Amino acid sequence: MNPVITTPAATTVFTTVLTRGPISxxxxxxxxxxxxxxxxxxxxxxMEAGYLDELPYGRRxxxxxxxxxxxxxxRADREFFVGVKITATELIAVVTDLxxxxxxxxxxxxxxxxxxxxxxxxxxxxxxxxxxxxxxxxLGIAISGDVxxxxxxxxxxxxxxxxxxxLARLARRATGLATTIxxxxxxxxxxxxxxxxxxxxxxxxVVTVGAGIGCGLVVHGVLVEGGYGVAGEIGHVPVxxxxxxxxxxxxxxxxxxxxxxxxxxxxxxxxxxxxxxxxAVIDLAHQGHPAVCEVFAIAGRAIGxxxxxxxxxxxxxxxxxxxxxxxxxxxxxxHIRDAFTPQAFGAAGRCPLVIRPLPFEEWARGAAAVSxxxxxx
Ligand SMILES: [Zn+2]
Numbered sequence: 001m002n003p004v005i006t007t008p009a010a011t012t013v014f015t016t017v018l019t020r021g022p023i024s025x026x027x028x029x030x031x032x033x034x035x036x037x038x039x040x041x042x043x044x045x046x047m048e049a050g051y052l053d054e055l056p057y058g059r060r061x062x063x064x065x066x067x068x069x070x071x072x073x074x075r076a077d078r079e080f081f082v083g084v085k086i087t088a089t090e091l092i093a094v095v096t097d098l099x100x101x102x103x104x105x106x107x108x109x110x111x112x113x114x115x116x117x118x119x120x121x122x123x124x125x126x127x128x129x130x131x132x133x134x135x136x137x138x139l140g141i142a143i144s145g146d147v148x149x150x151x152x153x154x155x156x157x158x159x160x161x162x163x164x165x166x167l168a169r170l171a172r173r174a175t176g177l178a179t180t181i182x183x184x185x186x187x188x189x190x191x192x193x194x195x196x197x198x199x200x201x202x203x204x205x206v207v208t209v210g211a212g213i214g215c216g217l218v219v220h221g222v223l224v225e226g227g228y229g230v231a232g233e234i235g236h237v238p239v240x241x242x243x244x245x246x247x248x249x250x251x252x253x254x255x256x257x258x259x260x261x262x263x264x265x266x267x268x269x270x271x272x273x274x275x276x277x278x279x280a281v282i283d284l285a286h287q288g289h290p291a292v293c294e295v296f297a298i299a300g301r302a303i304g305x306x307x308x309x310x311x312x313x314x315x316x317x318x319x320x321x322x323x324x325x326x327x328x329x330x331x332x333x334x335h336i337r338d339a340f341t342p343q344a345f346g347a348a349g350r351c352p353l354v355i356r357p358l359p360f361e362e363w364a365r366g367a368a369a370v371s372x373x374x375x376x377x
Pocket of ligand 1: 235236246247248249250251253255256
């Protein structure tokens, strides 16, 4: 598919209509700072390709006089997009319309983590979900780890144990859809930028806690991709000289101290109960078990230091904290804040930490949003 939105101005106008529409050309011009002539020029080819509509009834101007401004809206059913989040145990798949509104969703348990099993499951879930194959051409996949988006290769995904997997090519063969892959936290950050806490923010960050500790960054309104596809990895900021070894090969990383696996391992060590799972660990902490509470305190301080390091360097307006680990968030929230505040330099300490539960469907929606971005050159 050739991109239909080919200039920076067209991208700006389209995303403005997408995230704020229906919206008049005049308001697009106000929001974007583009001249009304530039907005008109940008809109024309997108409208001709059928991606934007002019709604029939506009609002009258404030004085009630003059021609009503016909608002622009994205034509939602012009094209559909599939987004899939891959975890170690399941696929979470959604079909969205062009406005990234979820039309259908499905969870599929994985029988294994090997590449063939995951690809077969991907083919199945896409086959189940797609209702309009003639208008569905693109698939976005969100996966944790070191992802080469441009090359379509998962360089390293710790939870799946994958190295150098050409996922985009394999997924395309299995589904027939043009496939874009992205680091899962970056995909979630795109969803937040378009539809969540990031709307209108020049700079913000999403930090996820759970199986891993991830971070996506938007600076000057643009997702930071990183020169090598890696950026904002606060999970691998070292915060303890003699901390535990991390799966990444480093030592004392935030993730080696504060991921679910790390918390469970430390809770097992301090209680001597080697069968505890995360739910049991959370229960013990809620019952006030002092040593287990201290495990969460240490984890919270590690996350807080990691967030402070990121905030000091990039200066986001806000940090959205999310992830499946929010179930335990009350156990480390105060410790995160206690470590963050003194480490944040000067006014950076004003940066609010906004707690926001985002289910895996939202990550899958982010993957779909990433595939919508392939409409842009
Ligand atoms: Zn690490």
